[in-house]
Amino acid sequence: xxxxxxxxxxxxxxxxxxxxxxxxxxxxxxxxxxxxxxxxxxxxxxxxxxxxxxxxxxxxxxxxxxxxxxxxxxxxxxxxxxxxxxxxxxxxxxxxxxxxxxxxxxxxxxxxxxxxxxxxxxxxxxxxxxxxxxxxxxxxxxxxxxxxxxxxxxxxxxxxxxxxxxxxxxxxxxxxxxxxxxxxxxxxxxxxxxxxxxxxxxxxxxxxxxxxxxxxxxxxxxxxxxxxxxxxxxxxxxxxxxxxxxxxxxxxxxxxxxxxxxxxxxxxxxxxxxxxxxxxxxxxxxxxxxxxxxxxxxxxxxxxxxxxxxxxxxxxxxxxxxxxxxxxxxxxxxxxxxxxxxxxxxxxxxxxxxxxxxxxxxxxxxxxxxxxxxxxxxxxxxxxxxxxxxxxxxxxxxxxxxxxxxxxxxxxxxxxxxxxxxxxxxxxxxxxxxxxxxxxxxxxxxxxxxxxxxxxxxxxxxxxxxxxxxxxxxxxxxxxxxxxxxxxxxxxxxxxx
Numbered sequence: 001x002x003x004x005x006x007x008x009x010x011x012x013x014x015x016x017x018x019x020x021x022x023x024x025x026x027x028x029x030x031x032x033x034x035x036x037x038x039x040x041x042x043x044x045x046x047x048x049x050x051x052x053x054x055x056x057x058x059x060x061x062x063x064x065x066x067x068x069x070x071x072x073x074x075x076x077x078x079x080x081x082x083x084x085x086x087x088x089x090x091x092x093x094x095x096x097x098x099x100x101x102x103x104x105x106x107x108x109x110x111x112x113x114x115x116x117x118x119x120x121x122x123x124x125x126x127x128x129x130x131x132x133x134x135x136x137x138x139x140x141x142x143x144x145x146x147x148x149x150x151x152x153x154x155x156x157x158x159x160x161x162x163x164x165x166x167x168x169x170x171x172x173x174x175x176x177x178x179x180x181x182x183x184x185x186x187x188x189x190x191x192x193x194x195x196x197x198x199x200x201x202x203x204x205x206x207x208x209x210x211x212x213x214x215x216x217x218x219x220x221x222x223x224x225x226x227x228x229x230x231x232x233x234x235x236x237x238x239x240x241x242x243x244x245x246x247x248x249x250x251x252x253x254x255x256x257x258x259x260x261x262x263x264x265x266x267x268x269x270x271x272x273x274x275x276x277x278x279x280x281x282x283x284x285x286x287x288x289x290x291x292x293x294x295x296x297x298x299x300x301x302x303x304x305x306x307x308x309x310x311x312x313x314x315x316x317x318x319x320x321x322x323x324x325x326x327x328x329x330x331x332x333x334x335x336x337x338x339x340x341x342x343x344x345x346x347x348x349x350x351x352x353x354x355x356x357x358x359x360x361x362x363x364x365x366x367x368x369x370x371x372x373x374x375x376x377x378x379x380x381x382x383x384x385x386x387x388x389x390x391x392x393x394x395x396x397x398x399x400x401x402x403x404x405x406x407x408x409x410x411x412x413x414x415x416x417x418x419x420x421x422x423x424x425x426x427x428x429x430x431x432x433x434x435x436x437x438x439x440x441x442x443x444x445x446x447x448x449x450x451x452x453x454x455x456x457x458x459x460x461x462x463x464x465x466x467x468x469x470x471x472x473x474x475x476x477x478x479x480x481x482x483x484x485x486x487x488x489x490x491x492x493x494x495x496x497x
Contacts, residue, residue, distance in 0.1 A: 010035050013068040020099040021066060029062050035383045037376075039075040040126055042085075043446055044376045046480040048074070052085060053479065055092045065089055069100040070118040075126040079119035137270075141250045144275030145182040150392075152243060153225040153234075154196040154279055158186045173392045185243060185276040193279050195222060199238055200280055204287045209327045210235040226393055232325045240292060245285045248275035295330055304330060304338060309349040318351045362444045366409045370395075373438060373447075374407055380481055386488025396430050399488050406432035410465075412440045412448070424451075424463040431455065436484060439465065451476045452484055 010033050021028050032047040042048060054060045067073050073096075076082045086096050097105055103114050137147055150172070151157045157170040162180040169186075170176070176183060187193055195217070202208045202216075214230035224234055242249050251270045299307075307329050312318050320332040320342060332342060339345040346352070374395050381388045381399060389398040397405045410422045424437045435458065437451040451465070453476055468474065 008068075008072070013072065016068055017066045017099050020097075026064065026066070028066070036379045039071065039073075039122075040077065042074070042076075042081075044372070045074075046380075046482065048085070050480055052088055055089055055094055058092075060092070060094060063094060065094060065096045067096060067098050069098050070115065071122040071125070073098075075122040076119070077123045077126070079116060079123060082119045082122075083115070137250070140182070141248050141270045141275075142272045144184055144248055144272055146184055146248070147250055150225065151185055151188070152241065153238060154188045154192040155185050155243065155276075156188045157183050159183055173390070185248075187277055187279050192225075196238060196244060196279060199235060200284050200288055203235075203239060204284060204291065210239070211325065211327055232327070233321075236292075236324070236331070239288045242271075242285075243276060244278065244280040245282045246274050246276040246278035248272040299330065301338060304335065305345070305348050308335065308345060312349050312351050318346055318349075362411060366411060366440070366444065370407070370409055373409065377405075377407060377436070377481060377484070380485045381488040384485040384488045385490060386485075388488070394427075394430055396432060400490060403433040403487075404430075405434045405436055405484065406430050407436045407438065409438045410440060412442055412444055414442070420467050422465040424453075424465065426458065426461055426463070428461055434484070436481070437463075437465075450478050450481055450484075452478065 014031070014033075018028065020026075032051040034045045034047040037045050037047075039045070051065065070082075073086070074082050089096050095105070101114075101118070103111050105111050105115070141147060146157060159167040159170050159176055160182050161167055161178075162182075167181065170183065199213055202213050203210070208216075210232040214232055214235045217230045217235075222230070224230055228234075238244065249269055249271045251264055251268065254264055308318070308323070311322065311326055311329060315322055323329050323332040323335065323342075335345045336342055339348065374390070374397075377397065378388050378390060381397075386400050389401075390396075391398075395407065397407070399405060406427060408424060408426070410424050412420055412422055414420055420442060422437075422439050424435075426435055433455050435451075435453045435455065437453055439448045439451065440446070441448040451473070453463075463473075465473065469477075
């Protein structure tokens with residue numbers, strides 16, 4: 001279930017399934033559910049994954065799986081994936097029945113054809129809905145409304161009602177609670193606007209580099225909008241972001257239908273010029289853009305690689321951060337765009353990461369995965385009836401105002417002997433009550449299992465896990481995050497008079 005309305009609420013599905021079972025003399029012994037989850041992919045669907053795991057491991061104590069209809073099994077974009085999970089059940093001698101469908105899932109040619117059509121229709125429904133949502137978001141962008149993300153230094157998010165009347169400034173971590181409300185950007189405090197002007201003037205008029213500007217701000221004790229020290233990268237982001245001249249730009253990257261996140265070409269960005277009140281003169285912004293563009297616009301592939309090779313020889317190592325912090329190099333994004341990926345650029349200059357050659361791309365993929373896992377965890381806690389507050393900077397979760405949890409994705413790597421290892425690094429500065437270590441599978445594509453490690457028992461800054469770790473550690477291991485969600489359930493305790 002991904003919505004709370006109409007026939008697809010889990011309660012309505014459960015009632016329909018119970019009636020179907022009663023009419024046919026079937027006893028329901030166990031329920032698997034995915035409340036508030038998308039059916040586009042199996043990631044995040046702990047109920048379906050647990051069902052498949054129980055069946056494959058032989059733990060299943062049932063003979064049939066009752067599902068409300070084809071779409072509740074999943075809206076997988078590849079209809080074969082839906083069929084594959086059903087085949088796993090059938091191979092184990094367990095049949096799958098769709099209670100609300102007008103056909104018997106008996107393996108006949110007719111049922112096979114109907115299932116194939118309905119699976120394709122379920123996937124197509126999500127594609128159509130995705131396009132409708134995207135179109136709606138485009139309209140909101142064109143009308144000057146902000147679609148998520150922090151406002152940035154010198155700007156603030158203003159909440160407005162359906163009639164366009166301001167309702168107040170949204171602080172960091174706050175979100176709109178009424179569907180018809182909208183968010184736009186407005187100028188922030190005068191002192192922050194003055195700093196933004198200073199950055200542009202220093203860059204354009206004084207020809208100072210981003211690194212020099214950042215160093216000057218740090219020496220004066222000026223912090224970014226996130227309360228951190230300035231870097232070359234944070235200054236660079238101010239110089240290139242069009243929101244400072246009032247333009248609303250969206251769809252730079254996309255994550256449609258839960259597929260891989262991609263960076264889009266500028267010609268398909270969605271934009272509305274003059275949507276916000278500008279705090280930087282457009283001519284000054286254009287001058288800064290011209291200086292930045294001149295760094296790499298005229299560079300050939302050989303010149304870019306030569307500069308990268310010189311940096312490699314000077315540093316002995318390369319990374320996206322090293323490239324972005326170097327005044328003499330184009331940005332890491334420029335190398336990624338020109339050569340397809342940073343790894344390809346590294347190959348061309350002779351740099352090979354000391355560890356697994358793929359680790360740079362793996363780490364980037366895991367960073368992209370982290371926000372989704374945090375969101376899924378928050379959804380699971382909320383579904384269990386708990387409340388959760390998320391620190392927008394550290395992603396530390398405070399649950400029921402009683403305990404805190406930090407989520408850490410742990411990359412899997414293989415030793416030379418073929419054994420699997422996971423190195424957990426704890427953020428000791430956060431001091432969470434529980435660290436949720438999410439161990440990835442061998443190809444680092446999806447979570448393998450979860451360790452709920454209490455801070456009172458785990459005091460080391462690092463922990464190295466093998467495939468089996470003994471009872472002292474594996475006592476904290478779980479196949480799903482259900483134990484964490486259960487901890488969030490609030491139980492009323494009778495009060496003694």
